[in-house]
Amino acid sequence: MPNTEFSSETDTAKQEESGATRPAGTLTGEQRAAITALLDAVRPVSDELGERFAAHDQQLAVVGGPVRDALLGRASNDVDLTTDAVPQRILELVDGWADSVWTVGIEFGTVGLRKKGLQVEVTTYRSESYSPKSRKPDVHYGDNIHDDLLRRDFTVNAMAVRMPSQEFVDPFGGLADLAEGVLRTPGRPEDSFSDDPLRIMRAVRFAAQLGFELAPEVAEAARDMADRLSIVSAERVRDELVKLLLSPDPRRGIELMVELGIAPYVLPEIPKLRLEIDEHHRHKDVYEHSLIVLDQAIELERARGHEPDLVLRLAALLHDVGKPKTRAFEGPGRVTFHHHEVVGASMSRKRLSALRFPKDVITDVSTLVALHLRFHGYGKGEWTDSAVRRYARDAGSQLERLHILTRADCTTRNRRKAAALARAYDDIERRIEKLAEQEELDRIRPDLDGNEIQQILDVKPGPVIGRAYRYLLELRLENGPMSKDDAAAALRTWAAEHL
Structure with missing residues (x-):
């Protein structure tokens, strides 16, 4: 078994050359134990493959997210390795050792392999850059880990552990930033965001996912360069948005997107919810209301024992996007948004289609947006059983989500009104359950085919x-x-x- 004493690799000259001035941190005993546990979890790769590469004078290290998550005490399902070996050399070194190998990402320097049930990806040291109008990066291979870490998105992802020596590599002060809960870039943020504009979106995603703050220079660069997101493929932007929405605090990420001017390139409907309010036509701040609905939907989602639900969270965020287009003033102090749910459903469908979401997600979200006001015609329970059946039938497979969304949509500060709405919805849920027991509402069909x-x-x-x-x-x-x-x-x- 390799020595579990960790050393920290630094290179002052290279740090000064790259503009990094933050020294590498020193691992505490608890952090050393976390790294040991990480390497234990990836055996036999950390032992056998590390020694195999070393025997052929090739470097190998665990890098990025798995190291960060281990130091944060978070579980990580990914195993990312980096090496100075070019892809063809990687294939030669794992030939006869790996149980299986795949080369889907070899164009970008990545070789995937499986050994004794463990799946890992090995990527050649590299740098990526985008030309001003390109949607695909130019990939260049490197020959040292310092330069590979320099091209990483943030310092907390620019740490590595060499194998098999278990040497901790932190040339850009990622450990210190991890302790402070701050997102900084290894080099200048302008260079980092220019190399890959998606990192602008990734910054707000990590803020929501890890609870970190953006360093002032990172926030400023993100604001100044937000328009660069327009060259990134819709699929990549979508994937970051999904991770943000499924994070513990998606509200934080959405707020940053709006504050930094990122939202117009991802979800332009959201900043438009910040309708101006005047003393003669008072109404709720729709933007703030939507964020509260998102928060409350997540609370109800957890209270009901559900896993993070992308469809529900999208519907909560987008449920009122039709309001700006339907706003009308009808006399002193009265503003209306007639049919905003219909307009909002159409707008949601269009936006999610542009972001290349799967068809079922688009259909489910737009259905929820279209139905989110239906309950408000329930009053004090005057609906007939047939009306309740229609409500359940129209919701179909989205009924449980509609229950949560409708409850979350109550953001009134009037406790009496809020309690009345809650009682009314309790009543409709009970009636649906009773009718469902009798008729299996989700399978309602005519009595004749x-x-x-x-x-x-x-x-x-x-x-x-x-x-x-x-x-x-x-x-x-x-x-x-x-x-x-x-x-x-x-x-x-x-x-x-x-x-």
Whole structure:
């Protein structure tokens, strides 16, 4: 077993050359134990592969996120390795040792492999840069770990542990920044964001994910260079947005996106929610309201035992995006947003499509946005059972999310009003549960299928079948389940009047 005493590698000359002035930190006993645990978790890679590379005069190190997370005491599912060996050399060194190898990312210097159930990626030291109008980076291989760490996004991700020596490498003060909870770049932030503009988005994502603050120079560069995000592919931006929304504090990330002028290049609808408010037409701050709804949806999500839910969080954030387009002033002190849920559903669909979200996510989010006001017609429980059935049917598979979103959408400070709304929604949920037990609401269908309608009416397939089907569905929603005979009799009566 390798020696578990850690040394720290620094290179003062190179630090001064790169502009970095923060010295490498010293690992505490607890941090050394965390690094040991990290390497234990990636055996046999940390032993066998490290020694295999060393025997052929090639460097190998665990790098980036896994090191950061180990030092933070966070679990990490990724194992990222870096080396001075070029991809073809990596393939030669793992040939006959790895259980399987894949080369999907070899164009960017990455070779994937699996050994005894452990999956890792090995990437050649490299630097990446984007030309002003390019969406794809130019990749250049390097020959030393210092320069590889210099091109990393933030100092807290620019730490490594060499294998098999277990030497801790921290040339840019990442350990100190980790302790301070600050995001800094290894070199100038302008250079870092120019090399890969997505790092601007990644900065706000890490703020939400890790609870870190952006160093002033990082925030300033992000604000000045936000327009560079326009050259990044929608898929990469989407992936960062997803990670931000699934983080412990997505509100923090959204606020930073708006404050730094990043949102117009990702979710331009969000800053537009900051409607001006005047003394004659008072209404809620829609932007602040949307953030509170997001917070409350997350609280309810956790209270109900759900995992972080992307669809719910997107719907909470976007549920009122239709308000700016539908705002109208109707007399002194009165402002309306008629049909903003319909407009908002269309806008949500358009935005999520532009960000290349999967079709099911787009459909589910837009459905929730379209339905988020439906409950407010419930009043004091005057809805008939058929209205409750329609509510559940229209929500379909999104009913549980709609329950959470509707409850989260109550942000009034009037305790009496809030309590009344909560009681009303408690009532509708109880009624839905009761009806569901009786009728399996999520499977509501007419009591006769298309073939049966065709036989009873003695008609050929065509529009008549669809009209009859919709009539029977409405009948089912209005009256509950019917016997086949009763449904057939009702169908004949309807046909006599309408055909």
